[in-house]
Amino acid sequence: MSNREKHDRMANAIRALAMDAVEAANSGHPGMPMGMADVATVLFGKVLKFDPTDPQWPDRDRFILSAGHGSMLIYSLLYLTGYEGMTLDDIKHFRQLGSRTPGHPEYGHTVGIETTTGPLGQGLANSVGFALAERMLNAQFGDDLVDHHTYVICGDGCLMEGISEEAIELAGRQKLGKLIVLWDDNHITIDGSTALSVATDQLARFEASGWEATRIDGHDPDAILAAIEHAKTTDKPSLIACRTTIGYGAPNKGGTNAVHGAPLGAAEIAAARAFLNWEYGPFEIPSDVLDAWRLAGLRSRQAHKSWSQRLKDTEVGQRAEFERRIRGELPSKFGETVTGVIAKARADGGAVATRKSSEIALEALTAALPEMVGGSADLTHSNNTKTKATSVYVEPPKYDGRYINYGIREHGMAAAMNGIALHGGFIPYGGTFLVFSDYARGSIRLAALMGVRVVYVFTHDSIGVGEDGPTHQPVEHLAALRAIPNLTVFRPCDTVETAEAWKLALEHKTGPSVLALTRQNLPLLRTDSSDRCLTARGAYELAPASDEAQVSLFASGSEVSLAMKARETLQAQGIPTRVVSVPCFELFLNQPEETRRQVVGKAPVKIAIEAAIRQGWSDIVGSDAAFVGMTGFGASGPAPEVFAHFGITPEGVVATALSRLKR
Numbered sequence: 001m002s003n004r005e006k007h008d009r010m011a012n013a014i015r016a017l018a019m020d021a022v023e024a025a026n027s028g029h030p031g032m033p034m035g036m037a038d039v040a041t042v043l044f045g046k047v048l049k050f051d052p053t054d055p056q057w058p059d060r061d062r063f064i065l066s067a068g069h070g071s072m073l074i075y076s077l078l079y080l081t082g083y084e085g086m087t088l089d090d091i092k093h094f095r096q097l098g099s100r101t102p103g104h105p106e107y108g109h110t111v112g113i114e115t116t117t118g119p120l121g122q123g124l125a126n127s128v129g130f131a132l133a134e135r136m137l138n139a140q141f142g143d144d145l146v147d148h149h150t151y152v153i154c155g156d157g158c159l160m161e162g163i164s165e166e167a168i169e170l171a172g173r174q175k176l177g178k179l180i181v182l183w184d185d186n187h188i189t190i191d192g193s194t195a196l197s198v199a200t201d202q203l204a205r206f207e208a209s210g211w212e213a214t215r216i217d218g219h220d221p222d223a224i225l226a227a228i229e230h231a232k233t234t235d236k237p238s239l240i241a242c243r244t245t246i247g248y249g250a251p252n253k254g255g256t257n258a259v260h261g262a263p264l265g266a267a268e269i270a271a272a273r274a275f276l277n278w279e280y281g282p283f284e285i286p287s288d289v290l291d292a293w294r295l296a297g298l299r300s301r302q303a304h305k306s307w308s309q310r311l312k313d314t315e316v317g318q319r320a321e322f323e324r325r326i327r328g329e330l331p332s333k334f335g336e337t338v339t340g341v342i343a344k345a346r347a348d349g350g351a352v353a354t355r356k357s358s359e360i361a362l363e364a365l366t367a368a369l370p371e372m373v374g375g376s377a378d379l380t381h382s383n384n385t386k387t388k389a390t391s392v393y394v395e396p397p398k399y400d401g402r403y404i405n406y407g408i409r410e411h412g413m414a415a416a417m418n419g420i421a422l423h424g425g426f427i428p429y430g431g432t433f434l435v436f437s438d439y440a441r442g443s444i445r446l447a448a449l450m451g452v453r454v455v456y457v458f459t460h461d462s463i464g465v466g467e468d469g470p471t472h473q474p475v476e477h478l479a480a481l482r483a484i485p486n487l488t489v490f491r492p493c494d495t496v497e498t499a500e501a502w503k504l505a506l507e508h509k510t511g512p513s514v515l516a517l518t519r520q521n522l523p524l525l526r527t528d529s530s531d532r533c534l535t536a537r538g539a540y541e542l543a544p545a546s547d548e549a550q551v552s553l554f555a556s557g558s559e560v561s562l563a564m565k566a567r568e569t570l571q572a573q574g575i576p577t578r579v580v581s582v583p584c585f586e587l588f589l590n591q592p593e594e595t596r597r598q599v600v601g602k603a604p605v606k607i608a609i610e611a612a613i614r615q616g617w618s619d620i621v622g623s624d625a626a627f628v629g630m631t632g633f634g635a636s637g638p639a640p641e642v643f644a645h646f647g648i649t650p651e652g653v654v655a656t657a658l659s660r661l662k663r
Contacts, residue, residue: 007221009289010045010296011037012276013080015249018072019272020282021094021101023263028095028103031247031259032070035218036153036184039242042224043182044077045296049148051304052083052297055112058326058424059307060300061148062114062130066123067155067184068104069261075101078112080290081297085111092283107422107450115422116450119442121161124181125412127152128171129419129428131179131237135399136373137425141322144310149232152181156194159183159202163442166412171237172210173407175396179237180228185218186246192257206239218242235397249276325371325425328453328509337368338503339531345495349524354517354557355459357498359384362429365502366390366402369427373420375404376431376457377413382519383431383459410436414443414456421452427506431457433465434516435474437481447512448486454512455505461491461516462611463643464558469636479615481514488586491516492535493542493560496526497583500535504587518558520639525560525581534581538588539599539620543567545576549603551657554580554621559609559648566653575661578603585616605660611648626656 014037022028033040044050049061065074072094078086086100093099100110104118114130117123131150138146158164171179183202187194203213212234216223224242231238247259250272264272273279280286311319324331341364345357352360366372366389374390376383385403392401406413410432417428437444437458447454463473481489488511490501498515505513525542526534534540539554543564551570553563563579570577580599582588588596600606606625608617614627628648635642643649 004221006292007038007041010292011041012249012278013285013289013293014040014073014076015276016273016278016280017076017079017091017283017285019264019269021072021075021091023266023269024092024282025095026263028072028263029069029261030072030264031188032067032155032184033073033076034250034254034259035186035244035246035248036070036073036242037248038219038221039153039182039224039244040073040077042221043151043228044081046225047228048151049300049303051300052081052112054304055083057304057307059146059148062127062150062423064114064117064123064127064130064150064152065105066117066121066127066152066158068117068123070155071101071103071105073153074105074113075110078110080285080293082294083112088283115418116446119446120155120157121163121167122415122442122446124152124154124158125163125167125415125443126419126422127179127181128167128176128412129416130423131171131176132174132394132404132416133420133423133426134178135176136394139398139400140370141318145307145314145322149178149180152179153184154181155184156186156189156198160198163411163415166409167415168206168209168211170406170409170412170416174394175210175235176237177235180231181237181239183239183241184244185215185241186244188246188255188257188260190257190260203239203241210236211239212236213239213241215241215243218244219248251275328424330506331368334368334506337364338499340364341499342496345499345524346527346529349527351521351523352495353519353521354492354494354498355382355384355519357492357495358457358502358515358517359387360495361499361502363387363389365506369506371426372429373402373404373426374429375406375413377406377410377436378408379432382433383457385429385431385457406430410439411443414440414447417454418443418447418450418452421454422450427453427455429455429457431459433460433472434458434477435460435472437477437514441480444481444487444512445484448484451486451510452512453509456512456514457517458514459517460519461557462518463630463634463646463648464518464520464611464639466639466642467636470633473634475612475630475633476615478516478610478612482585482616486511488513488584489516490514490535490584491557492583493557493581494522494525496524497535497581500533501583503533504536516557520558522558523561525564535583536587537595537599538584538586538591539580539582541578541599542581543579545578546571547576549576549578549601550661551575551577551605551607552580552601552603553577553607553609553653554582555609556582557610559611562648562650563609563653565650566657569650569654570657575657577657582620585620589619605657607653607656607660609648609653611643626660628653628656
């Protein structure tokens with residue numbers, strides 16, 4: 001059998017599995033896997049460094065299917081190359097409830113999937129984080145332990161989505177030469193030809209952003225291999241435009257939008273089998289083809305073995321640190337670091353903005369945790385995210401820094417942070433204003449879906465932004481973030497709660513966290529000497545009533561100090577009042593029902609206070625509680641005047657309490 005004949009049969013196995021699985025499910029996207037089968041066969045058969053028997057090998061090449069709708073491409077490859085977590089039965093149950101072959105690739109659900117893709121452009125943007133993490137980890141541990149590439153297959157949709165521009169600019173600026181993107185240049189979208197909506201010269205676009213770019217025949221295995229091998233020699237990220245026919249092999253529907261997102265149908269599948277000389281039934285892979293694929297899966301075993309020996313030969317302390325970082329475990333003295341931050345805050349006792357409280361915590365944490373890598377969407381000095389330990393920028397060609405200049409790219413930053421976390425060895429955190437969390441929401445949602453540890457430092461968290469006005473004053477953003485499953489949102493009231501929030505965020509390995517932080521100074525409220533991490537409860541009684549409580553005030557962030565002042569006034573009027581700090585809805589709602597009942601208490605008047613909309617608070621205090629907060633957008637003016645304008649003041653809380661008590 002000639003090399004070309006062998007290649008064609010291996011590629012046609014991908015095409016056949018994609019056709020058959022989509023047909024059986026009566027749902028899916030056969031066109032992309034059929035069109036990119038030649039590219040994937042060269043990549044997995046001759047280039048990619050991977051080991052199906054150890055999918056988490058730290059020095060494997062990363063493969064990201066950014067065009068996640070073509071998931072049957074990666075599922076076919078995982079089965080054919082011998083991943084134990086992917087069987088032919090899984091392929092047959094494509095898109096079925098409970099299967100390991102969902103409609104789009106899902107990290108943590110299917111072995112061999114590096115990141116969840118589907119929302120177009122996300123995988124491409126994640127890949128920048130993967131490639132950055134590889135370079136940063138290499139700078140710390142050397143070529144013997146860290147020396148691999150990141151490969152991406154993306155489609156036209158990935159390049160149309162705005163996040164792609166943020167991603168390619170960042171990758172070009174960072175000179176990520178080990179990032180290689182294979183573009184399925186098939187000129188087709190769901191609606192028809194790309195000419196309907198695109199006139200961009202993509203090669204010129206990438207070159208303008210600091211990439212190397214070339215165009216090849218995506219069905220010529222020699223051209224594919226030569227382009228990839230050349231890309232591996234450059235110090236720039238590479239785009240390889242693979243001119244393909246979508247649905248290659250389908251004689252009537254190939255090259256049209258008819259094969260993009262629908263089954264081919266029995267007649268077209270039969271015609272495709274004849275065109276491809278594929279004389280086998282549905283889901284049938286001949287032994288010679290399966291053997292060839294399984295041998296391809298074993299191709300990197302020696303490289304893996306050599307790497308394992310190098311790891312074994314590494315100095316004991318360096319090896320232990322590398323392995324700890326890859327496992328994602330925190331240093332043994334992490335808890336002591338947090339305790340020290342809290343003790344110093346109590347000793348100082350001053351009023352500071354919680355964005356400054358976060359910086360104080362970060363100074364200690366980043367010194368103690370070398371895996372923490374920070375950044376900001378060009379708001380470093382507003383977000384307070386840079387510390388002495390992270391003072392060196394991640395900058396080519398050395399990459400030995402710990403702070404990333406993301407530029408004004410919130411969505412790209414958040415997606416890159418996902419890639420950094422997924423790569424392993426780092427805990428990324430990044431900052432912007434809370435109001436701009438909207439720009440990062442797609443990436444935040446995927447971080448929560450994947451359950452990865454990233455931390456968002458969102459400052460300027462309320463109408464306290466003041467003079468910048470309603471465009472910059474977040475009112476609905478806390479509710480919107482709290483609505484995302486598996487996202488933990490902290491809004492601390494002082495330095496102690498902020499340090500505790502950082503502790504909890506870093507300990508939380510199975511999901512992302514938000515710290516919503518103030519611009520304005522806040523007094524230290526947690527002055528007790530207890531070592532208990534009360535923030536872990538989500539809500540707790542900060543100040544008790546002098547007698548049986550008549551009023552319970554519930555607040556988060558800057559409004560906790562406001563509630564404390566209102567309590568003083570009410571107590572002075574003989575109205576026993578308690579204050580409950582609510583730094584984290586999610587943690588509180590996860591408490592046992594009896595615990596929640598005790599914290600909420602039995603006071604006849606309950607008032608929730610937050611300089612944001614009410615949505616979500618009824619789950620905490622009940623729908624019959626009063627609310628002092630926002631019902632619309634903010635206003636421009638000095639922060640104290642804006643708070644007074646909307647009645648979010650101690651006097652406003654007292655008036656609400658008195659009104660409720662008269663009922």
